[in-house]
Amino acid sequence: MANSPQPTPPQEDGTSRPLIGWGTYSESRRIGEILRKETVGGMLLVAAAAIALIWANSPAADSYFSLRDFHVGIESLHLDLSLGHWASDGLLAIFFFLVGLELKKEIVAGDLRKPSKAMVPVMAAVGGVVIPAGIYALINMGSATALHGWAIPTATDIAFAVAVLAIIGSHLPSPLRIFLLTLAVVDDLIAILIIAIFYTDEIEIAPLLLFLVPVIIYAFLAQKFRHFFGTSKWAAWVILLPLGFIAWALLHASGIHATIAGVVLGFVVPVLVSQKGKDKGATHGLAEDLEHHLRPISSGFAVPVFAFFSAGVAIGGAEGFVSALTDTVTIGVVAGLVFGKPLGILVTTWLMAKFTNAELDKSIKWIDLFGVGLLAGIGFTVSLLVAELSFGLESPHNDHAKVAILSASLLAAILAAILLGSRNRHYKRVEREAAVDANQDGIPDVYENNGK
Template sequence: MTAPNPDTGHENESRENGSRERRTVLFGRLPLGERTFLADALRTETVGGMLLLAAAVVALVMANTGLSGFYEDVKGFHFGPEALHLNLSVADWAKDGLLTVFFFVAGIELKRELVAGELRDPKAAALPIVSALCGMVVPALVYTGFALGGGGDLKGWAIPMATDIAFALGVLAVLGTGLPSALRAFLLTLAVVDDLGAIIIIAIFYSAGISVWALLASVAGLALFWFLHHRGVRGWYVYVPLALVIWALMHASGVHATVAGVAMGLLLRCTLAPGEKTSPAEHIEHLVRPLSAGLAVPLFALFAAGVGISEKALRDVFTQPETLGVVLGLLAGKTLGVFGGAWLAARFTKAELNRDLAWADVLAIAALSGIGFTVSLLISELAFSGDPGLTDEAKAAVLMGSLLAAVLAGVVLKLRAKKYRSLLEDEDRDEDGDGIPDIYEQDNPEYHLRMAALHEAKAAEHRRLAEVAGARDVSDDGPA
């Protein structure tokens, strides 16, 4: 097999028309530190994705069996201080409260990508940003086209725009398919940019009745959060109460409360100070990500994904303009948008695809990006808040679109599974046992000396075994 390209999204030399030209490699090998961080982060998200799938199944079972009454009673149970306008239903606490934790982690991820990840280098950032933007615009256009053509409600245009990284990784775990680190990084960066787009859209288009004073007070709380954090103040007992106040003020302002989460995530410091081994953002993300992936998002899914599934409901999904726009927006819009964006980035930046990969791999990631579960369900509730029937139909369409996208991605991924296994073996191989994959040590003389010593030791052992076998043969052929 061809060795993976040693370039890490950096530039590669090629000859064109007799002259030498610098070309960017798409999906090149990640730096070792980035690869290690990515593996740790996605391991947690994969577990969270499995819990998310389980929660969605439980919600659907409860909503479509004799437990539906109990399920609706639990979702609709209200609690919280009325004086603070926080007497919310269980479903609203999950939507406005628990998802704030999810968006807090998304804010940290975005900040890290901008400071130390794929988005710090404009050339490397072009591919995921263009792909993500196309992957948001095309689904919105697909939905709008169906809504206009069929006389549907235009407020749901943003529903098919988001990618759910946890659900996508859960699908990969179910399929038993691993992705090379460069493709995993691309999928994660797509989801991060999608999350930023989603939170901007929610803040601008799905906020109503803005209370300026509450919003200004929330912004003041964010300024205090930033000041204390950058002055080196430590202690959860300082930041947790402050975060709750910021969240409550944002909720009271009329701007969706999850905006507070992403804002606090973006305010964390991602750079290292003298004497630090990890930045505060990385440390906090390591603590909060399991809470987000393992508790907050699955609980939101438990109370958001429970929609009634009947023959009529399934028929409506494929006949109503709003639901058809959601299904095809996720399945076709996201796939064509992300794939087309990657192709355009390659075409107009004169970049070249990593020689170990093919455009079919980009198609698989594009199809995976059509799994828009968590944020799509949230926007469904916000877009059609005054029409519970249409809200449930939109949720059913999100489930159907995500399922079909997962099936499409699964087919393409299975066709490339052998190639991925080979690439992953190369990425993980550590024959000298120093804890660093061999592929990252090809320019290290000490690595080659260690490998030479290992091969010499193996050669000496084989010579000894040959002598033993030869002596045994002479003894067997001798006189009885």
């Protein structure tokens, strides 16, 4: 233990604040709780994808594709969709709603509320999007059709990444966990903007304008929820959920990908509410209650079901797999996720260190950041969605892109497990040292200078 570098407490005066530091104890606990909830969801996600892949390549493959393509819904409302389409447009809206909530939380009460702290994960996320997209584009410059998939290797699947950490029993230090989640949230925001801007062909103005009506009503009721409904648990389901569905349906009819509705609705939910009288101050808003109820639905059902319907691709045996590997789409996606993601994150963070004269916390090395970059290269859920939007379900490029996403995510997970697993003894020492609370005030000393 004597040879282990001691964690650097954050400085009040800002003169020696580390590039990636410990932040506040409350933020560390909040992030830790989110990641624990995502662990089970990540394992279910992997299991659902594995079942789909096996089924789609078994003698019963026709039954899988018949199930995926089975249509349900009301045609007059433009909602006669296949089960696979319902999963990607409908169930993923729940996932993106939570992304909106988490983004709002980060901006209001998390690391993104302070520009000085937000700059590093934001720029790392940008680097982790630009470089993989650039690598893919360079590899696929010769094909205009293949080039449509440039955004596929830009995403990060935090649930899958956290599942890898759980499987290898990693004791990744809190600064790296906070960095990973904040980066993933910004990454999701960039993915949302890409989907909205680059994967919308035609926009129907009337449904888009009508979409604003339920959103405004939803936002008003969400802001005044406690005033109108007190602590009622049914009101959110009976009142807000139907409004959310109407908003989703209208955005779907407008031609913009319907999952964007989830982000918009999540972003208008209050994170903190002011209290008056003797309890004057701020307490948690509706966002925390909705997250508590919806995260298990998202991670335990919505995302695994999407993965089940999206990951099932008929590889066609060894010959088909070899054919997929020789497609420039496959090469671009694998290179972008496994090589481009960690490179983009690492290089951007290193440049931030050079321009700001900041340093990593003494308990963290650049090799640890590279391991986090490999975790970010697990681009499962959103990458599968972007692949479908890029090429369509019937395109061979779509099948090859899915093979690439599955292969790249698995390879990135294995490499991250090897690298971070080899550092686990060091992480355990850091964890023990970071738990020291010499003055026994309930806050470990490493967080003390930042208060609670």
